[in-house]
Amino acid sequence: MVFPIIPLYSQNPSSFINERPYLTLTGQALLKASQLDKDAIKQFVSEYGSTLTLISVLIENSALFSDDDIVELLNNGVTTFFLQDATYASRLVEEIGVPTDRLALLEGSVYKNQFGVKNDFKLQDIVPVERLDSKVLTQSILSSLRTDRTDGLYTTLVVDTSERCLGLVYSSKESIEQAVDRKVGVYYSRSRKEIWIKGLTSGNTQKLVSIQLDCDADALKFVVVQEGRNSSFCHLETESCFGQFKHGLAGLEKLLQQRKLNAPPGSYTSRLFNDPALLTAKIKEEAEELTEAKDKNELSWEAADLFYFALAKLVANDVSLSDVETNLHMKHLKITRRKGDAKPKFVEKSQESNSEVQLVESLKLATYKSEDKESVNKALTRPIQRTSQIMHLVNPIIDNVKKNGDKALVEYAAKFDGVQLKNSVIESPFPEEFFEGLTPEMKESLDLSMENVRKFHAAQLIDTMQVETQPGVVCSRFARPIEKVGLYIPGGTAVLPSTALMLGIPAQVAQCREIVFASPPRKSDGKISPEVAYIAQQVGASKIVLAGGAQAVAAMAYGTESVPKVDKILGPGNQFVTAAKMYVQNDTQALCSIDMPAGPSEVLVVCDEDADVDFVASDLLSQAEHGVDSQVILLGVQLSERKVEQIQTAVRQQTLQLPRKDIVVKCIAHSSIIVCNSYEEAFKISNQYAPEHLILQIKEAANYVRLVNNAGSVFVGAYTPESCGDYSSGTNHTLPTYGYARQYSGVNTSTFQKYVTAQSVSPQGLDNIGRAVMSVAQVEGLDAHRNAVKIRMSKLGLLPEGFQ
Ligand SMILES: NC(=O)c1ccc[n+]([C@@H]2O[C@H](COP(=O)([O-])OP(=O)(O)OC[C@H]3O[C@@H](n4cnc5c(N)ncnc54)[C@H](O)[C@@H]3O)[C@@H](O)[C@H]2O)c1
Numbered sequence: 001m002v003f004p005i006i007p008l009y010s011q012n013p014s015s016f017i018n019e020r021p022y023l024t025l026t027g028q029a030l031l032k033a034s035q036l037d038k039d040a041i042k043q044f045v046s047e048y049g050s051t052l053t054l055i056s057v058l059i060e061n062s063a064l065f066s067d068d069d070i071v072e073l074l075n076n077g078v079t080t081f082f083l084q085d086a087t088y089a090s091r092l093v094e095e096i097g098v099p100t101d102r103l104a105l106l107e108g109s110v111y112k113n114q115f116g117v118k119n120d121f122k123l124q125d126i127v128p129v130e131r132l133d134s135k136v137l138t139q140s141i142l143s144s145l146r147t148d149r150t151d152g153l154y155t156t157l158v159v160d161t162s163e164r165c166l167g168l169v170y171s172s173k174e175s176i177e178q179a180v181d182r183k184v185g186v187y188y189s190r191s192r193k194e195i196w197i198k199g200l201t202s203g204n205t206q207k208l209v210s211i212q213l214d215c216d217a218d219a220l221k222f223v224v225v226q227e228g229r230n231s232s233f234c235h236l237e238t239e240s241c242f243g244q245f246k247h248g249l250a251g252l253e254k255l256l257q258q259r260k261l262n263a264p265p266g267s268y269t270s271r272l273f274n275d276p277a278l279l280t281a282k283i284k285e286e287a288e289e290l291t292e293a294k295d296k297n298e299l300s301w302e303a304a305d306l307f308y309f310a311l312a313k314l315v316a317n318d319v320s321l322s323d324v325e326t327n328l329h330m331k332h333l334k335i336t337r338r339k340g341d342a343k344p345k346f347v348e349k350s351q352e353s354n355s356e357v358q359l360v361e362s363l364k365l366a367t368y369k370s371e372d373k374e375s376v377n378k379a380l381t382r383p384i385q386r387t388s389q390i391m392h393l394v395n396p397i398i399d400n401v402k403k404n405g406d407k408a409l410v411e412y413a414a415k416f417d418g419v420q421l422k423n424s425v426i427e428s429p430f431p432e433e434f435f436e437g438l439t440p441e442m443k444e445s446l447d448l449s450m451e452n453v454r455k456f457h458a459a460q461l462i463d464t465m466q467v468e469t470q471p472g473v474v475c476s477r478f479a480r481p482i483e484k485v486g487l488y489i490p491g492g493t494a495v496l497p498s499t500a501l502m503l504g505i506p507a508q509v510a511q512c513r514e515i516v517f518a519s520p521p522r523k524s525d526g527k528i529s530p531e532v533a534y535i536a537q538q539v540g541a542s543k544i545v546l547a548g549g550a551q552a553v554a555a556m557a558y559g560t561e562s563v564p565k566v567d568k569i570l571g572p573g574n575q576f577v578t579a580a581k582m583y584v585q586n587d588t589q590a591l592c593s594i595d596m597p598a599g600p601s602e603v604l605v606v607c608d609e610d611a612d613v614d615f616v617a618s619d620l621l622s623q624a625e626h627g628v629d630s631q632v633i634l635l636g637v638q639l640s641e642r643k644v645e646q647i648q649t650a651v652r653q654q655t656l657q658l659p660r661k662d663i664v665v666k667c668i669a670h671s672s673i674i675v676c677n678s679y680e681e682a683f684k685i686s687n688q689y690a691p692e693h694l695i696l697q698i699k700e701a702a703n704y705v706r707l708v709n710n711a712g713s714v715f716v717g718a719y720t721p722e723s724c725g726d727y728s729s730g731t732n733h734t735l736p737t738y739g740y741a742r743q744y745s746g747v748n749t750s751t752f753q754k755y756v757t758a759q760s761v762s763p764q765g766l767d768n769i770g771r772a773v774m775s776v777a778q779v780e781g782l783d784a785h786r787n788a789v790k791i792r793m794s795k796l797g798l799l800p801e802g803f804q
């Protein structure tokens with residue numbers, strides 16, 4: 001039960017608490033969202049998060065907070081939302097992933113709370129603070145509390161803020177009243193038969209922090225801070241009535257606090273407090289020793305040393321263990337968590353760590369037989385989030401960019417890319433500093449790749465096509481460049497200059513008038529990689545937008561103060577990028593098309609018993625390393641169990657050597673091997689999956705290309721790794737994923753063009769088709785259409801006299 005009533009705060013919660021400090025004894029607070037905005041709630045949590053166990057928010061209306069606000073509040077210490085609308089509650093759970101126990105939903109006249117303080121709060125238990133004084137609080141305790149003692153006293157457990165038991169005492173109605181009113185430890189002495197104000201004679205006083213009732217309301221718990229002469233609770237001058245506490249973290253903290261006040265000059269602790277460099281060095285030394293410790297003794301020894309120096313640092317800076325615990329609690333309350341990757345300078349060592357190696361050693365692609373249709377269908381399902389879930393995240397971003405333009409871009413760069421930008425756009429000629437670090441060897445490799453891509457895409461330029469459908473009726477079709485194109489170059493988990501050239505070169509070949517690049521800024525300096533800048537310069541890009549994700553797509557689709565609005569957006573990206581592209585292409589206001597949905601990379605390899613297992617493994621891994629949401633599939637035609645095992649081993653061995661093994665491990669978790677009975681069956685499954693990349697490592701691979709219907713790009717034969725197409729062979733690597741190879745082509749020259757048709761009809765031609773035009777127009781009841789032909793044919797004398 002904890003505390004029978006919950007105070008409801010509408011305005012100025014802190015000033016209420018300042019006026020009536022006993023309000024915090026309840027350990028809980030409910031804040032009214034219609035009266036307190038997000039910032040006021042966060043402010044309250046930061047002030048009282050360490051004092052109150054339950055800080056909830058009452059949302060009477062689902063329009064009060066955006067989904068992002070809800071997540072932000074839960075991530076910043078709000079424990080529970082009290083809701084009245086069940087539909088809204090289930091949306092928060094299903095679409096945003098709010099855990100059900102973080103919502104208390106009104107059912108009849110009761111809010112059922114299941115988080116931390118598990119309790120049913122009846123509407124009458126929720127009391128506006130304006131109506132709460134110490135008498136009301138006392139009364140609410142007394143009316144809920146019961147006792148089976150003949151003297152009518154209440155059993156009271158006294159604990160400190162670390163929940164260590166100090167002793168067992170008794171309370172009377174009057175002592176509770178006084179304790180609440182003064183916020184100090186007041187009890188009832190059975191021996192003296194009188195009210196007992198703790199510390200009045202011994203000097204060991206108590207600050208009262210909170211009062212709790214146990215689950216069946218027949219005992220009290222007072223949480224106190226023991227203060228005064230020697231801070232002991234017991235009359236025998238020990239910390240508790242059960243003797244001294246074991247000297248653990250709380251004891252060490254107390255000792256260090258005393259030493260800080262009066263450590264003998266020249267003592268080691270005094271040196272630590274006065275020499276921050278020494279303290280820092282010791283913390284690093286002990287942390288390293290802990291990482292090297294192996295058995296239980298060593299680990300506890302080294303951890304104790306590290307805690308000692310860490311606590312010394314806390315005490316030196318007036319930070320308490322309780323502050324640390326509040327921080328831990330806040331982190332525990334978060335519903336979205338940081339990835340938790342180590343900083344790069346610590347990564348090298350951790351890559352060698354045993355646990356990672358063990359993870360790779362247990363790596364295994366799930367294996368199925370093609371007859372097991374249900375498992376095969378599951379295995380071929382892409383690991384993507386539901387569009388509606390993604391759209392919920394992406395829509396507010398698009399709206400914000402439409403409304404606030406460049407300001408929103410700067411905001412998102414800080415939020416998602418961790419960098420504070422002054423300007424989100426750089427203009428050609430790009431500043432020299434953007435090319436720093438580009439080596440001549442790299443330039444050479446990029447030049448070679450650009451040249452091959454240029455050759456292959458220039459060959460795709462089609463001359464005007466002309467056909468005389470009837471004598472005197474000439475129809476033609478010619479291509480024209482799309483004027484302004486926006487090219488998205490991904491940059492989240494990897495920098496992809498190759499994508500810059502795969503998009504930039506065909507745009508240049510097609511002669512688009514304006515080419516705009518967009519790519520997420522680097523966290524280190526807010527720039528983009530010099531390789532991407534070089535390609536932007538080589539293909540004649542006018543601007544580089546330093547933005548990633550949905551915000552970059554929105555900026556190019558609608559334009560901002562400094563980003564020009566483009567006619568078409570092209571390029572791959574993660575699910576946010578792809579969802580935003582799908583959104584803007586459907587928005588008539590944007591008047592902007594897209595190339596295709598090109599999301600997380602994927603590969604399907606078809607191999608047979610003769611395939612080289614190392615080649616097969618390397619091709620699977622080259623796409624698996626792209627991202628945790630990538631997927632790789634192997635279709636093995638009549639593969640023996642031994643061969644499957646060899647491939648699994650090769651995958652493990654190669655993964656061990658890869659720097660991105662953590663990504664690979666996650667990708668392999670939703671990737672698989674399917675053993676098929678024939679080549680025909682393998683191609684049937686492949687066409688059904690419609691992979692972005694299809695690699696054929698089978699005998700006489702070229703003969704099987706005829707069986708391919710759905711695929712972004714095909715890599716034929718054992719010596720054609722997919723990486724060649726990713727970088728340098730000449731084909732484009734921006735390809736349809738998610739199975740969209742069923743209806744979309746990969747990027748090619750015509751992706752940057754549109755076709756215009758033309759016709760020219762001579763008098764002879766009019767004579768040949770004019771009657772057909774007139775009769776169809778007549779059937780459609782469109783006389784003006786018919787007239788346009790009739791007038792001409794009459795003047796040419798091609799119609800009989802009196803023709804109507
Ligand atoms: N299909 C293809 O042709 C092809 C080619 C190259 C790359 N790819 C794929 O492109 C993808 C690149 O993804 P990436 O993440 O590395 O880079 P990215 O540039 O696509 O995305 C990074 C951006 O995502 C946004 N973002 C990140 N977390 C967010 C969140 N929680 N809410 C809103 N926005 C958020 C940020 O703005 C960030 O700048 C990979 O999946 C890769 O496989 C596909």
Ligand SMILES: N[C@H](CO)Cc1c[nH]c[nH+]1
Pocket residue numbers: 496498499600601602692726733734735
């Ligand atoms: N394989 C990716 C397309 O899915 C493209 C790429 C870029 N760099 C390396 N690979």
Ligand SMILES: [Zn+2]
Pocket residue numbers: 601622623626726
């Ligand atoms: Zn790739």
